[in-house]
Amino acid sequence: xxxxxxxxxxxxxxxxxxxxxxxxxxxxxxxxxxxxxxxxxxxxxxxxxxxxxxxxxxxxxxxxxxxxxxxxxxxxxxxxxxxxxxxxxxxxxxxxxxxxxxxxxxxxxxxxx
Amino acid sequence: xxxxxxxxxxxxxxxxxxxxxxxxxxxxxxxxxxxxxxxxxxxxxxxxxxxxxxxxxxxxxxxxxxxxxxxxxxxxxxxxxxxxxxxxxxxxxxxxxxxxxxxxxxxxxxxxxx
Numbered sequence: 278x279x280x281x282x283x284x285x286x287x288x289x290x291x292x293x294x295x296x297x298x299x300x301x302x303x304x305x306x307x308x309x310x311x312x313x314x315x316x317x318x319x320x321x322x323x324x325x326x327x328x329x330x331x332x333x334x335x336x337x338x339x340x341x342x343x344x345x346x347x348x349x350x351x352x353x354x355x356x357x358x359x360x361x362x363x364x365x366x367x368x369x370x371x372x373x374x375x376x377x378x379x380x381x382x383x384x385x386x387x388x389x390x
Numbered sequence: 391x392x393x394x395x396x397x398x399x400x401x402x403x404x405x406x407x408x409x410x411x412x413x414x415x416x417x418x419x420x421x422x423x424x425x426x427x428x429x430x431x432x433x434x435x436x437x438x439x440x441x442x443x444x445x446x447x448x449x450x451x452x453x454x455x456x457x458x459x460x461x462x463x464x465x466x467x468x469x470x471x472x473x474x475x476x477x478x479x480x481x482x483x484x485x486x487x488x489x490x491x492x493x494x495x496x497x498x499x500x501x502x503x504x
Contacts, residue, residue: 286430310489320478322495329490368432372489376421376440377448378482382432 279304281371283381290359291389297344298354298384300369310372311352313343316383317365325367328352356386364388392417396481396496402504403468403475411466411499413481420486422464423493426450427478436479439464440486468501476502 280303290296302311313325328336328345335343340357356363369381394415403409415422421440425433435448439458453472458464464483468475478500482493 283432312492314492320498322480322482322493324492327490327492376484376486376489377435377438378423378493379435380425380433382430 279306279309279371279373279379281369281379281381283367283369283384285384286382287385287387289387289389290356292359292361294359295355295357296359296386298356298367298369298386300352300354300381302350302352302369302371304350304371306374309374311343311345312370312372312378313341313352313354314368314370314380315363315365316368317362322368326354359388361388361390394481394483394494394496396479396499398499399497401499401501403501404504406470408467408469409475409501411468411479411481411501413464413466413496415462415464415481415483415494417483417494418461419483419494420461421484422458423482423484424448424454424456424464424466425480425482427480427498433480436466 282301309330311328315323315325326338326341342355344353366383366385368383371379397412423438424436434450436454437456439445455467480498481496484493
């Protein structure tokens with residue numbers, strides 16, 4: 278069965294600095310899809326970025342980018358120029374072939390002014 | 391605007407009582423899901439349904455039941471058999487066969503024990 282591990286329960290970063298959130302996963306599938314979701318204090322789940330495993334190029338969305346290392350089964354999220362609005366819980370997620378999504382336990386990100 | 395509506399936002403359960411959480415979507419999505427969120431646990435899958443009148447158990451289905459009589463509706467019943475129901479419950483949906491498309495989520499229901 279697939280698993281998703283986020284090893285950092287909490288992290289802090291100074292405003293305007295860069296921070297990287299770690300995520301590793303375990304799977305025997307060769308083709309799959311990975312996501313990062315953000316959950317601010319409002320508890321709404323917001324898609325941050327997605328990555329298709331067959332694409333070698335790392336996905337980028339404005340200040341958010343990933344470092345996807347397929348062989349190492351690693352999918353880290355880098356947030357550049359951190360802003361106060363980035364403070365949230367971040368979940369790494371893996372989409373299975375039968376359309377289930379497996380979430381990691383999350384990393385709570387604090388932004389220090 | 392299309393989206394997922396969960397109701398109520400807050401719900402209280404008495405001992406021995408069954409309660410039902412509502413989830414409605416107007417996105418014409420095939421699949422719908424229920425997750426439970428506890429502090430430090432992430433989102434855990436309770437039940438999911440990919441077609442009307444069919445559903446599958448997720449990782450923590452004990453003490454819960456669902457129905458899918460209409461494509462747009464997927465209510466979750468928390469039964470008295472669920473001994474620790476206090477949690478935040480999220481409903482989600484997505485299109486099948488579009489794996490890069492993200493799941494859409496409702497705003498959640500917080501369930502507490504009286």
